[in-house]
Amino acid sequence: DVKVTQSSRYLVKRTGEKVFLECVQDMDHENMFWYRQDPGLGLRLIYFSYDVKMKEKGDIPEGYSVSREKKERFSLILESASTNQTSMYLCASRTGFSYEQYFGPGTRLTVT
């Protein structure tokens, strides 16, 4: 079974803090994704990575950066957290041979 894990289920940070969200997958998947999910807006893609050290902007990259130093790990970084980044963050991965994405359990981030 594919497993995608995220470092925290719940996180509370203060405005202006630097925040790291970690995602790890155990199936040697090439592609990894970060989404945020907000009520009424569905899933919006922040960034994705198609290989180690490779990244592409998604639909809403502003205020975020990412890092992929190892194939199994994809990090989302909020350089200076703001209250409008309070959201549920979902990580996903997929192989290069299938479009199906496997999701982690999500991190609910609150910025106060």
Place this chain on the structure above:
Amino acid sequence: GEDVEQSLFLSVREGDSSVINCTYTDSSSTYLYWYKQEPGAGLQLLTYIFSNMDMKQDQRLTVLLNKKDKHLSLRIADTQTGDSAIYFCAETPTGAGSYQLTFGKGTKLSVIP
């Protein structure tokens, strides 16, 4: 541009059938997916259908695809309270080098005991 539309809410009584509908715009999509998200959890793949099929059945789930109208539906027979969740429709991307699924905004299914 690409878009996937779903109604936001559906409420059914326990034991009834639920039908969740989705329309998509990209006629060249090869696969269409249904994902389920239970409260506080990530998305879990429920089922998918290849674009050359018009129906797929898997236990209580039936997926119908009308490619001409670009309409996809998910029918859940004998709906249970454990089926209460948000259901997302998604289509495959097109174009070389494209990696993203396009998701609808999700339909929240509430099952009344």
